[in-house]
Amino acid sequence: MTIFDNLKTNLQSVFKKLRSKGKLSSEDVKNSLREIRVTLLEADVNYKIVKEIVDNVAEEAKKQNIVESLTPAEQIITILYNEIKNVLGDASPINTAPNKRNLVMLVGLQGSGKTTTAAKLARFLKEQGKRPLLIPFDFKRPAAMEQLVTLAKNNDLEVFEEMTGSPVPVLKKALDYMENNQFNIGIIDSAGRKEIDRETMEELRTVANTFSINEILLVFDSTIGQGALKIAEGFEQYVPLTGGIFTKYDSSAKGGSILSFRYVTGKPVKFIGVGEKIDDLEIFHPERVVSKIVGRGDLATLAEKAEQTISQEEGKDLFEKIQNDTFDLNDYKKQLDAIKKMGGFSSILSSMPVIPGMNLNALNDEKMLVKTEAIINGMTKEEKANPEIIDGSRKKRIAKGSGVTNHEINVLLKNYTMFKKFMQGTKNVKSIDQILKLR
Amino acid sequence: MKLLKTIKKIFEKNDSNSIENIEEFMLENNFGVEFTENFIEKIKKERVTSENIEETLKENIKTILNSADPEIHFGNSIPSVFLFVGTNGTGKTTSIAKLAHLYKNQGKKVMLVAGDTFRAAAAKQLEIWADKLNVPIVMQKEGSDPGAVVFDGLNSAVSKNIDVLLIDSAGRVETKKNLLNELKKIERIIEKRTGRKPDETLLVLDAYTGQNGIAQIEVFSSMVDISGIILTKIDGSSSGGIIIPIIQKYGIPVKFICTGESIEDIEQFNTETFIKMLTG
Numbered sequence: 164m165t166i167f168d169n170l171k172t173n174l175q176s177v178f179k180k181l182r183s184k185g186k187l188s189s190e191d192v193k194n195s196l197r198e199i200r201v202t203l204l205e206a207d208v209n210y211k212i213v214k215e216i217v218d219n220v221a222e223e224a225k226k227q228n229i230v231e232s233l234t235p236a237e238q239i240i241t242i243l244y245n246e247i248k249n250v251l252g253d254a255s256p257i258n259t260a261p262n263k264r265n266l267v268m269l270v271g272l273q274g275s276g277k278t279t280t281a282a283k284l285a286r287f288l289k290e291q292g293k294r295p296l297l298i299p300f301d302f303k304r305p306a307a308m309e310q311l312v313t314l315a316k317n318n319d320l321e322v323f324e325e326m327t328g329s330p331v332p333v334l335k336k337a338l339d340y341m342e343n344n345q346f347n348i349g350i351i352d353s354a355g356r357k358e359i360d361r362e363t364m365e366e367l368r369t370v371a372n373t374f375s376i377n378e379i380l381l382v383f384d385s386t387i388g389q390g391a392l393k394i395a396e397g398f399e400q401y402v403p404l405t406g407g408i409f410t411k412y413d414s415s416a417k418g419g420s421i422l423s424f425r426y427v428t429g430k431p432v433k434f435i436g437v438g439e440k441i442d443d444l445e446i447f448h449p450e451r452v453v454s455k456i457v458g459r460g461d462l463a464t465l466a467e468k469a470e471q472t473i474s475q476e477e478g479k480d481l482f483e484k485i486q487n488d489t490f491d492l493n494d495y496k497k498q499l500d501a502i503k504k505m506g507g508f509s510s511i512l513s514s515m516p517v518i519p520g521m522n523l524n525a526l527n528d529e530k531m532l533v534k535t536e537a538i539i540n541g542m543t544k545e546e547k548a549n550p551e552i553i554d555g556s557r558k559k560r561i562a563k564g565s566g567v568t569n570h571e572i573n574v575l576l577k578n579y580t581m582f583k584k585f586m587q588g589t590k591n592v593k594s595i596d597q598i599l600k601l602r
Numbered sequence: 603m604k605l606l607k608t609i610k611k612i613f614e615k616n617d618s619n620s621i622e623n624i625e626e627f628m629l630e631n632n633f634g635v636e637f638t639e640n641f642i643e644k645i646k647k648e649r650v651t652s653e654n655i656e657e658t659l660k661e662n663i664k665t666i667l668n669s670a671d672p673e674i675h676f677g678n679s680i681p682s683v684f685l686f687v688g689t690n691g692t693g694k695t696t697s698i699a700k701l702a703h704l705y706k707n708q709g710k711k712v713m714l715v716a717g718d719t720f721r722a723a724a725a726k727q728l729e730i731w732a733d734k735l736n737v738p739i740v741m742q743k744e745g746s747d748p749g750a751v752v753f754d755g756l757n758s759a760v761s762k763n764i765d766v767l768l769i770d771s772a773g774r775v776e777t778k779k780n781l782l783n784e785l786k787k788i789e790r791i792i793e794k795r796t797g798r799k800p801d802e803t804l805l806v807l808d809a810y811t812g813q814n815g816i817a818q819i820e821v822f823s824s825m826v827d828i829s830g831i832i833l834t835k836i837d838g839s840s841s842g843g844i845i846i847p848i849i850q851k852y853g854i855p856v857k858f859i860c861t862g863e864s865i866e867d868i869e870q871f872n873t874e875t876f877i878k879m880l881t882g
Contacts, residue, residue, distance in 0.1 A: 201635050207812035210626040273835065274691025274808065278722075305730035310723035313744070317722065359839050384691060388632040388812020390840050397839070411690065414775040416814035439690075439720070 189230055195239060196221055208419030209392040212426050216246045250422050251449035255406065255431035257288070258377050264341055265348040266374060268300075269408070270367060270398060271382035273355030276410035278307060280382050280436055281352040282314035283444035284408075287434075288348055289320065296346035297322040298337045300330065301354035311352055318441045321346070330366065331373055338374075351376075358397020371402040380433065381407045383424060391420035395427035404428050409447070410436035492547040495579045496539045499532060534567050538575050541565035550576060631843035631880070632812050637666075637850060656881075663877055666846055670855035672871040675829065677801045681713070681759040681767040683792055687785055687826065688806035689818060690773030693834035695724065697806050697860060698768045699731035700868035706737060710765040715755030716741035717748045717788065720772040728770055735865075738762065748772065748784065749791050756795040769800075776814075776821035789826045799827050804857060806832045809842035819848050830857035833871075837861065841880050 196217050203213045223242045259265040267284070269277045278301070285295040297315050299322065301307035308326050315322035323337045334351070341349050353370070356363040371379060379402050381395065398404060407424045412435040421432055432447040484490040539547065541564040546553050553561070558572050624645075628638040641662055644650070650658050676682040684701070686694045695718070702712045714732050716725035716739060725741045732739035740755040752769055759767040771788065774781035793799050805828050807815055822828055833842045833856050845856050856871040869875075 204629050205635050205813055207632075207814070210630050214626070272810070274693060276691055304727070306723040306727035309726045310721070313722035357835075357837065357839065359837065384808070384810070386689065386808070386812060386814040386818075387810045388814075388844060389630045390632075390810050391812075393839050394810070411775055413777055414689065414814060415777050415817045416812065420812070 192221075192224055192229060192239075196224075199239075199243060203419065206417035206419040207388045207391070209389055209423045209426070211392065212250065212422050216243070216250070219246050247422070248449065250425050252425055252429075252431055254446060254448050255433055256446075257284075257433060258405065259293070259348055260377070263347065264338065266351060266376040267348065267378040267380065268351040268353060268371070268376050269380055269382050270353050270402065270404075271355060272357060272384070272394060273304070275355065275382045275384045276436055277301075277355065277382045278310050278314070278352050279439075280408055280410060280434075280444070281311060281350050282318060282320060283436065283441055284434070285315070285320045285350050286318055286441050287444055288350075293348050294346045295320070295348045295350055296337070296341055296344075298334070298349050298351045299323065299326050300334070300351045302326070302330065303354045307352075307354070314441075323349075330370055334370065334374060358394050358400075364397070364401045368401045378405045379403060380405065381424065381428075383407050383409050383420060385409045385411045385418045385420060385435075386414055386416040387420045389423075391423035392427055395424045399428050404430050406430045406433040408432070408434045408436065408444075412445075413437045413443075490583050492539055492542065492550050492579060495582060496536065498582070499535055534565070534571055535575050537565040538567055538572055550579060628843075631841045632815075633843045634813060634816070634847035637847050660877055660881065663846060663880070664873055666850045667856075667873045667876065670849050670853050672830070672855045672857050672873075674857055674870065675801050676766070677796070677798065679796075681756075681764040681796075682801045683756070683759075683767045683769065683796060684802040684804060685717075685769045685771065685788065685792065685800040685826075686804050686806055686832075687771050687822060687828075688773060689775050690721075692773065692806045692808040692811075693832075693860065694718075694773065694806045695727050695731070695770055697804075697832050697834060697858070697868065698728065698770055699735065700860060700865055701858070702731070702735050702737050702768055703865045704868055705766050706735060711763065712737045712766050712768065713755065713759050713762065713764040714739040715752055715767060715769040717752055717755075717770045718772040719744055719746050719748050719751060724770070724772065738764075749787050752788050752791050753795065756792065776818050782821065782825045785822075785826050800829075802829050802857070803827055804830050804832050805854075806834060807842075807845070809833050809836040809840040809844075811844050813844070815844040815848060816851065819852050819854060823852065823854065828854055830855050832856075832858045832860065834860040836879065842876075843880065 199220065200213055200217045203216065204210060208216075220239065220242050223246075224239060227238060227242070229238050257267065259267075269281055269284075271277050281297055285297050288295045297311055297320060299308040299311040308324075312322050312324060314320070323340055325336060325340075326333055337349060340346075351370075353367065354363070356367065358364065381398050381404050383391070383394070387394065395404075395407075407421075407428070407430065409418065409421055409424075409432055412418065424430075424432065432449070434444050435447050437443045437445055484494055538561060541561045542553070546557060546561075553572075553576065558569055561567075561572055562569050625638050625642055628641065629635065641659065644662070645655065645658060648658075686698055688694055698714060702714060705712050712735075714728055714737060716728045718724035718728075719742065722744070725744065729739055729741060738758075740751065740758050742751045742754070748771065755767060755769060758764075769788075769792075771785060772781070774785075776782070789799060789803070803826050805819065805822050807818065811818070819828065819831075831845065831848070831854060833845060836842050836859055842856075842859070848854065849856070856876075858868055859871055859876065861867050861869070
């Protein structure tokens with residue numbers, strides 16, 4: 164999955180500059196916005212969309228008073244993340260009705276990969292238990308039908324081989340064939356055409372108007388540049404597109420054209436083509452793509468979860484406690500609770516910065532988290548507030564009451580101390596989510 | 603495209619966003635950030651006015667385009683060998699058909715080699731063209747070694763006194779190292795058989811291509827000796843502006859442009875014509 168990786172690298176270099184500064188001037192914000200703009204443009208995101216995204220990021224940054232933020236870079240990334248995510252929309256399956264004859268038509272420019280995609284899609288649907296029929300529908304390109312027939316034969320797929328005459332009668336025949344042979348989904352591989360070629364676009368419109376087609380999918384080459392916007396507009400103008408498929412997603416193209424398609428049509432990108440083999444077709448996951456764009460990977464999701472689980476107030480509270488050196492085991496437990504809510508320690512372990520001296524392995528499973536909770540619950544109020552008073556005999560009592568070993572209590576106390584020390588050493592930290600972000 | 607007209611209009615408005623808007627217009631044509639920013643710097647520094655903005659931009663583009671020589675190189679002895687490479691779906695096979703038609707009409711003896719043994723029915727597509735144009739073709743069955751087909755083609759061309767041998771190859775994206783190595787092998791086979799590298803190794807580039815075009819050139823030219831570009835699918839909605847940063851950076855010339863779907867729609871690259879198409 165290389166397509167958005169480059170964009171990610173570029174944005175990361177932008178934010179590296181931000182990160183090193185800590186606090187921003189309004190000039191810094193402006194510069195970072197400019198760099199975001201250039202990066203998006205280099206990634207073939209259409210300039211109109213770039214303008215909109217950058218404007219929205221600027222506005223949101225202002226609203227969130229980013230200049231005062233202690234972690235401005237992360238905040239800008241989050242804002243940008245949300246903006247791009249908004250444009251990308253959600254994942255969406257192929258829309259078919261059960262017990263019915265369904266039609267999917269692939270449309271697009273010449274060379275976008277319709278025929279290869281048709282075969283891949285048939286394979287995908289077949290594996291889902293459907294009975295797909297490939298329908299060659301390119302009356303123009305030499306050997307286009309032979310290509311689809313060969314692909315079908317090589318991959319144990321079925322294909323309609325009577326493509327003679329003109330489009331509408333051929334498709335009617337194909338529908339009869341589907342009916343008689345119990346195919347429940349027909350994949351129409353239409354001829355490549357330019358969105359500005361009126362004659363062939365009108366032909367397409369006629370087909371779309373004559374037949375009831377469940378899905379009209381625009382097959383789109385990921386390497387296309389700024390023109391993507393006009394291409395999508397052109398096709399949208401003639402036929403009711405229901406989605407898109409992006410091919411050559413395994414190239415190094417940054418794929419900004421995906422944003423253009425989404426922006427114009429508002430329709431979901433359903434699949435991406437990731438290679439030359441028959442099963443190199445993947446369901447498109449916008450959230451994965453957007454994480455890659457802003458370069459936070461799964462960390463983005465974690466940070467979001469953290470933001471949900473730890474309220475601003477609690478965060479402020481923690482900060483003050485660290486400052487005033489009143490961070491006790493109650494507070495430690497609160498942080499662990501937050502970790503638990505975020506899906507357990509193991510899920511965030513790989514995202515954690517190394518906290519010197521802290522035994523992460525001891526926390527690296529649900530059981531241990533439960534035990535930690537039990538240990539703390541087994542303590543008196545006094546012990547929780549002043550852990551240093553916990554001596555040998557107190558440990559013995561707690562161990563007995565919580566059903567743990569002495570050693571486990573020692574690990575807990577050591578982890579608490581190290582965590583506290585680490586928090587004190589890292590100024591400006593409000594909560595666990597920011598520890599994650601420090602990485 | 604009417605690009606320059608719009609730029610002029612923006613300049614006349616003379617608001618604070620003017621420069622940014624011009625920048626966007628250049629970027630929209632896939633000129634790339636580097637060229638665009640340099641140009642913006644230039645017009646700022648030289649205080650270019652709305653009267654001479656058009657000329658300044660044209661001159662800039664012209665200088666870059668003229669920095670690479672678009673002349674077609676035929677071999678000292680026949681056959682001249684042209685190898686066509688590129689990513690999938692850019693129009694290699696169709697470009698070969700167009701060029702075969704062009705050279706045949708010039709009285710040359712042309713032969714085709716179906717070097718794409720991977721894509722289903724790719725050879726068939728070329729064969730249909732060969733029949734239509736009445737030129738010989740060398741092909742083997744699908745899945746066979748492309749190197750062997752090329753070797754066959756070279757032998758056949760020599761024995762038949764062919765003037766120009768046009769060799770197709772399978773499309774491959776620039777991230778597939780092993781497939782690119784295969785091209786290297788084909789180049790070696792040609793060099794071994796004829797005593798020289800292909801007279802032209804032409805990268806077929808889709809005019810719609812965005813900034814990925816630069817990666818395509820970068821990677822392909824690191825594997826084989828790319829001598830020129832064939833820019834395909836140029837029309838009112840695709841300018842092929844990506845060749846400007848490409849030529850600026852790599853000095854690889856565009857040798858042919860394809861402007862339509864019929865067999866005659868191929869022409870040798872000409873700077874003036876291209877600028878006219880680009881700027882409207």
